[in-house]
Amino acid sequence: xxxxxxxxxxxxxxxxxxxxxxxxxxxxxxxxxxxxxxxxxxxxxxxxxxxxxxxxxxxxxxxxxxxxxxxxxxxxxxxxxxxxxxxxxxxxxxxxxxxxxxxxxxxxxxxxxxxxxxxxxxxxxxxxxxxxxxxxxxxxxxxxxxxxxxxxxxxxxxxxxxxxxxxxxxxxxxxxxxxxxxxxxxxxxxxxxxxxxxxxxxxxxxxxxxxxxxxxxxxxxxxxxxxxxxxxxxxxxxxxxxxxxxxxxxxxxxxxxxxxxxxxxxxxxxxxxxxxxxxxxxxxxxxxxxxxxx
Numbered sequence: 001x002x003x004x005x006x007x008x009x010x011x012x013x014x015x016x017x018x019x020x021x022x023x024x025x026x027x028x029x030x031x032x033x034x035x036x037x038x039x040x041x042x043x044x045x046x047x048x049x050x051x052x053x054x055x056x057x058x059x060x061x062x063x064x065x066x067x068x069x070x071x072x073x074x075x076x077x078x079x080x081x082x083x084x085x086x087x088x089x090x091x092x093x094x095x096x097x098x099x100x101x102x103x104x105x106x107x108x109x110x111x112x113x114x115x116x117x118x119x120x121x122x123x124x125x126x127x128x129x130x131x132x133x134x135x136x137x138x139x140x141x142x143x144x145x146x147x148x149x150x151x152x153x154x155x156x157x158x159x160x161x162x163x164x165x166x167x168x169x170x171x172x173x174x175x176x177x178x179x180x181x182x183x184x185x186x187x188x189x190x191x192x193x194x195x196x197x198x199x200x201x202x203x204x205x206x207x208x209x210x211x212x213x214x215x216x217x218x219x220x221x222x223x224x225x226x227x228x229x230x231x232x233x234x235x236x237x238x239x240x241x242x243x244x245x246x247x248x249x250x251x252x253x254x255x256x257x258x259x260x261x262x263x264x265x266x267x268x269x270x271x272x273x274x275x276x277x278x279x280x281x282x283x284x285x286x287x288x289x290x291x292x293x294x
Contacts, residue, residue: 005127005128005130006130006266007118007129007130007262007266008130008132008133008262008266009104009130009131009132009133010132010133010134010138011132011133011134011138011139012142014057014104014130014132014139015144017034017102017104018034018058033101033102034101034102034104035061035095035097035101035102035103035104036057036059036061036103036104036106037060037062037063037095037103037105037106037114037117038056038057038060038061038063038106038107038136039063039065039069039105039107039113039114039116039117040062040107040108040109040113040136041064041065041066041107041109041113042109042113043201043252045066047064047066048062048064048107048108049062049064051108052151053148053150053151054148055136055146055147055148056146056147056148056151057106057136057139057144057146058146058147059147059151059152060147060151061095061096061151063091063095063117065080065113065116065117065255066080068083068088068091069083069116069117069120070082070083071083071087075281075284076281076284076285077277077281078253078276078277078278078280078281079252080116080276080280081254081276081277081281082123082163082168082254082276083120085124085161085162085163086161088120088124088161088163089160089161092121092157092159093157094154094156094157095154096154096155096156096157097126097157097159098157098158098159099158099160101126101128101157101159102128102129102130103121103126103129103130104129104131105117105118105121105131105132106131106132106135106136106139107135108135108136108137109135110134110135110217110220110224110226111131111133111135111226111259111262112216112256112259113255114131114132114135115131115255115256115261115262116254116255116258117129118130118131118258118262119166119258119261119262119274122165122166122271123163123164123166123168124159124161124163125160125162125165126159133225133226134223134224134225135224137224138224138225166271166274167272167273167274168273168274168275168276169250169273169274169275169276170275171275171277171282171285171288173273173275174208174248174250174275174282175208175209175210175288177246177248178208178209178210178211178248179209180246182245183245183246183247183248184240184241184245184246184247184248185208185210185211185212185247185248185249185250186211186212186214186239186247186248186249186250186260186272187207187208187212187214187250187251188214188216188249188250188256188257188260189207189213189215189256189279190215190217191213191215193205193252194206194207194211194215194294195207195213195292195293195294196291196292196293201252201280202252202284203283203284204283204290205290205292206283206290206291207279207290207291207292208279208282208288208290208291209290209291211250213294214239216251216257216259216260216263218235219235219259219260219263226262226263226266227263229267229268232263232266232267233267233268233269235267236263236264236267236269241264241269243270246273247264247269247270247272247273248272248273248275249261249264249273249274249275250274250277250278250282251278252278252279252280253278253279253280254274254275254276254277254280257274257275257278258274260272261274
């Protein structure tokens with residue numbers, strides 16, 4: 001087990017943390033040590049800005065996953081390669097983040113997109129980052145207020161980004177881990193994509209040889225919230241993972257793989273290594289083999 005700060009926060013706990021006042025005063029002065037980021041996003045769009053303006057947690061700042069939480073390169077780099085440290089620092093300062101801030105991220109997809117911001121901020125050296133368990137639906141269900149409109153413009157922050165706090169994999173390292181009997185490479189995509197029965201976006205159906213299917217949706221309850229830590233620990237144990245197991249995670253483009261990492265940390269397991277290029281990078285390289293079936 002690890003001594004990680006809990007990566008999840010409930011709506012009730014967030015409400016207490018924020019207090020009665022909004023995060024931002026009319027004059028733009030900060031009133032809370034907590035920063036809240038709205039990371040609503042769906043594969044294929046449209047961007048979540050419209051949803052944000054229809055109603056968001058008071059004081060939350062909208063974050064665009066495609067342009068602020070990902071870089072852009074060749075197909076072999078994957079659909080959502082990591083941004084450069086310089087670009088991410090510029091974005092984080094636009095959100096008003098400073099060194100030492102505590103950050104809460106949320107979405108409307110059970111954390112599967114917000115986890116990308118959680119992972120990147122942790123990778124950048126931010127220690128206290130939480131994902132709102134159940135997302136904005138949990139906030140609404142708790143009877144908490146929503147704010148409409150474009151939101152206030154934050155005072156620019158002064159955060160310093162230094163990537164490298166979390167382990168990562170490239171394609172060669174992912175292949176080596178999958179072939180290592182001591183390690184486990186988890187594929188966080190839906191089972192039908194792992195098996196190659198469907199492939200809506202990537203050029204070749206299937207999965208990385210030796211990978212283990214572990215759909216990240218199986219880490220969630222019917223209410224869209226993360227399963228309890230003990231249930232998650234049992235799930236990962238069933239996938240061959242213990243506290244000392246070398247683990248890597250990937251998905252289609254490195255987004256929901258971060259959610260698998262979130263589930264592992266919630267279970268009390270060490271942070272796995274993330275293959276940021278994921279299957280979108282792997283399948284765009286004709287030299288990389290793919291397999292289908294279970």
